[in-house]
Amino acid sequence: MNAIAKTVGARVSVLDVGVAHELEQHALLRTAKVRRGTDDLSRGPAMSREVAARAVMAGAGVAEELVESGGVDLLVTGDMGIGNTTPAACLTSTFTGCPPGDTTGRGTGIDDETLKLKVSVVEDALELHAPDPEDPLGVLAVIGGLEHAAIVGVILTSAVYGVPVILDGVVSNSAALVAHALAPRALGYIIAGHRSAEPGARIALDHLGLEPLLDLDMRLGEGTGGLLAVPLVQAAARMLAEMTRLEEIGFG
Amino acid sequence: MNAIAKTVGARVSVLDVGVAHELEQHALLRTAKVRRGTDDLSRGPAMSREVAARAVMAGAGVAEELVESGGVDLLVTGDMGIGNTTPAACLTSTFTGCPPGDTTGRGTGIDDETLKLKVSVVEDALELHAPDPEDPLGVLAVIGGLEHAAIVGVILTSAVYGVPVILDGVVSNSAALVAHALAPRALGYIIAGHRSAEPGARIALDHLGLEPLLDLDMRLGEGTGGLLAVPLVQAAARMLAEMTRLEEIGFG
Numbered sequence: 001m002n003a004i005a006k007t008v009g010a011r012v013s014v015l016d017v018g019v020a021h022e023l024e025q026h027a028l029l030r031t032a033k034v035r036r037g038t039d040d041l042s043r044g045p046a047m048s049r050e051v052a053a054r055a056v057m058a059g060a061g062v063a064e065e066l067v068e069s070g071g072v073d074l075l076v077t078g079d080m081g082i083g084n085t086t087p088a089a090c091l092t093s094t095f096t097g098c099p100p101g102d103t104t105g106r107g108t109g110i111d112d113e114t115l116k117l118k119v120s121v122v123e124d125a126l127e128l129h130a131p132d133p134e135d136p137l138g139v140l141a142v143i144g145g146l147e148h149a150a151i152v153g154v155i156l157t158s159a160v161y162g163v164p165v166i167l168d169g170v171v172s173n174s175a176a177l178v179a180h181a182l183a184p185r186a187l188g189y190i191i192a193g194h195r196s197a198e199p200g201a202r203i204a205l206d207h208l209g210l211e212p213l214l215d216l217d218m219r220l221g222e223g224t225g226g227l228l229a230v231p232l233v234q235a236a237a238r239m240l241a242e243m244t245r246l247e248e249i250g251f252g
Numbered sequence: 253m254n255a256i257a258k259t260v261g262a263r264v265s266v267l268d269v270g271v272a273h274e275l276e277q278h279a280l281l282r283t284a285k286v287r288r289g290t291d292d293l294s295r296g297p298a299m300s301r302e303v304a305a306r307a308v309m310a311g312a313g314v315a316e317e318l319v320e321s322g323g324v325d326l327l328v329t330g331d332m333g334i335g336n337t338t339p340a341a342c343l344t345s346t347f348t349g350c351p352p353g354d355t356t357g358r359g360t361g362i363d364d365e366t367l368k369l370k371v372s373v374v375e376d377a378l379e380l381h382a383p384d385p386e387d388p389l390g391v392l393a394v395i396g397g398l399e400h401a402a403i404v405g406v407i408l409t410s411a412v413y414g415v416p417v418i419l420d421g422v423v424s425n426s427a428a429l430v431a432h433a434l435a436p437r438a439l440g441y442i443i444a445g446h447r448s449a450e451p452g453a454r455i456a457l458d459h460l461g462l463e464p465l466l467d468l469d470m471r472l473g474e475g476t477g478g479l480l481a482v483p484l485v486q487a488a489a490r491m492l493a494e495m496t497r498l499e500e501i502g503f504g
């Protein structure tokens with residue numbers, strides 16, 4: 001992700017919103033730890049509504065600071081989190097109505113047996129919590145992750161400031177479903193950076209009506225797919241801003 | 253194209269290999285005019301073998317100069333030429349065996365009636381010249397364009413120097429078919445930048461076994477689609493060169 005960020009001239013900000021141990025300080029690391037990891041969504045709610053809201057606000061806070069003070073006019077989401085394609089599948093099934101067998105993927109590369117177990121975990125979680133898509137924050141609390149919540153905050157903030165946000169893969173796509181459910185007009189600021197190889201990614205983007213810029217069979221997360229789309233967005237903006245239109249020179 | 257080149261940090265070189273009138277001088281313009289346009293391929297050979305070979309050498313010369321003296325380590329093809337999707341369709345049908353009805357597209361946006369005429373022009377040209385794919389230079393001479401020939405030279409030179417070349421759209425794709433027929437191993441240095449909306453583009457790339465990096469429904473030519481792929485290639489190179497592999501830090 002850092003190699004790609006260097007290539008496209010992007011600045012990296014890492015937000016610790018819920019790593020389950022203390023991280024060493026680092027120039028790029030911001031800390032807004034809401035709690036040390038979530039609870040197990042297969043046994044009970046992943047977190048309380050209040051914690052979910054605080055994680056959303058943590059993401060929003062970073063985005064706000066970047067836009068307000070850093071001259072940032074384009075945001076890219078990304079995530080690191082162990083097991084976070086499971087809550088992504090839960091969120092995607094909840095907001096799109098697609099069954100867990102369709103929205104659940106292999107994540108970091110699990111085998112067939114483990115994939116079956118993962119699908120059943122998602123199915124059981126949806127049965128246990130019966131998440132109500134009309135209550136997006138409630139959904140995020142019971143079956144979401146802290147990183148999903150923080151990305152929701154980044155997306156909503158991009159819409160508030162009118163700054164476009166490029167989504168990375170399946171975790172960001174599922175967070176976009178939550179953001180869209182909370183504030184449908186946020187969709188106008190969302191750009192799908194790429195279509196992750198995770199099956200839930202395509203389902204989430206289709207539901208939002210977003211056509212991804214790239215489709216390179218990538219599945220790493222961390223913002224890699226979103227960052228690769230940055231030059232495409234920059235080129236499009238530059239063309240709109242700098243090019244003479246054919247009508248202006250007497251054609252068409 | 254210039255707006256995109258600025259975005260991706262590429263240098264633009266324009267080679268006049270056969271414009272049918274004299275161009276004003278310009279800092280970016282190189283002149284290696286082989287002749288003033290081609291002849292009408294619907295009536296006879298577009299050019300002689302000798303002219304085709306000189307156009308190939310003109311493209312090769314620019315590529316060689318850029319790589320030898322300019323520190324260039326990545327080439328991108330592009331073209332401007334009126335009516336040049338017709339020879340592209342002729343070349344693509346010749347080397348892939350696909351009928352003109354499949355390889356011929358709307359170019360700058362012709363209507364149904366004109367498309368029918370264009371398909372019949374391609375069909376008639378193939379019947380008139382019976383181009384032999386075993387004689388790639390001969391094919392280029394009878395049904396190619398000067399820009400197609402120059403791009404063949406750029407592609408072959410990239411292979412000679414081991415410098416990758418990113419193809420733009422359908423004109424470059426059809427030139428790649430010629431380059432591949434002349435020197436199959438050149439394929440190892442060719443990267444398909446994007447899949448043009450022109451139907452022949454997909455057919456040519458499939459024939460070469462090249463998977464395009466972008467598929468954005470673009471059809472402008474001029475190198476626009478190839479240039480947009482530059483950051484993807486740079487990011488890939490940087491990842492290979494700079495990233496620590498998981499094995500190196502004790503994983504996997």
